[in-house]
Amino acid sequence: MQNKPLPDMPPSMQMDEDQFGRWAALLEERTGIHLSERRRSFLISSLNIRMRELGLDDYEAYFQYLTTGTRGAVEWEILVDRLTVHETRFYRDDQALSVVRRHAREWLEQHAGERERFELWSVGCATGEEAYSLAILLDDLFTRSGSQAYLGITATDVSTASLSAGRKGLYHRNRIKNLPEALQSHYFESVDEQHVQVIPALQQRVCFMRQNLLELEQARMGQMDIIFCQNVLIYFPRERRLQILDYLVEHLKPGGLLVLGAGEIIDWQNPHVYSESFQGVLAYRRVAQEFGA
Ligand SMILES: C[S@@+](CC[C@H](N)C(=O)[O-])C[C@H]1O[C@@H](n2cnc3c(N)ncnc32)[C@H](O)[C@@H]1O
Incomplete structure (x- = not known):
């Protein structure tokens, strides 16, 4: 027809x-x-x-x-x-970034003086703006606190073209104008009148990898302190969203935080996490100690 x-x-x-x-x-x-x-x-x-x-x-x-x-x-x-829709921008969700900052501060207090690893996963990272925003926020925080901890960001997407744009770290100047000026000049180098480049020291913190959210059961991803997953789940039917969330929880360290976009899921329950949503940010924390574990 x-x-x-x-x-x-x-x-x-x-x-x-x-x-x-x-x-x-x-x-x-x-x-x-x-x-x-x-x-x-x-x-x-x-x-x-x-x-x-x-x-x-x-x-x-x-x-x-x-x-x-x-x-x-x-x-x-x-x-x-x-x-696929790759719409993204630097510092897209201030509230969610505040939640990340708060969690990282808490972690720094608990691990003061230690050479621990702090790992964050940007899920559905598109062309890298989200992953670099998180890297900037955390690098700035860790440097100011004098922490010796290792900071690593894993950024995944299904689109290889987006991932290679992220790896390049080359952006139009207009794209970073949301960032405070001090962070712009610290974390970006000028390339020409129109473009800026993420500095190598920050690029080294971010590892871009292809990961299809439908293949999470085979994901070779480690355990994360924060999993940041925004504006991705909305493209999946509800059943699939629930499945993805359950897989993501398996990659959270005890006490780790899963940060979603507002309204991306309702009525999801998983025995390993409890809701820690506030100020319009949907977040779940993995219980610190599992009984019987
Ligand atoms: C709208 S962008 C969100 C970018 C970023 N998270 C943000 O909020 O700014 C959605 C991203 O999800 C990715 N995506 C869609 N389906 C996917 C899948 N099955 N596995 C992994 N990534 C997927 C797309 O390629 C796209 O880059």
């Missing part, structure tokens, strides 16, 4: 129900992201742009191309980057 042409789309770009269902199912199977009917035109235009680049003019031919062999696997990396 052919749909009525959408007003902003030529008839050659139309996609029938079966085709839409097939593409949406492929995306859901491989990334967990549920593509609602409202996003049909986004799917169609993303596919058409990519098909034009490849010289293909038929959805079926592109589907075959994408789902066959090594060439298809490489192509999938490109397409998934186009189909």
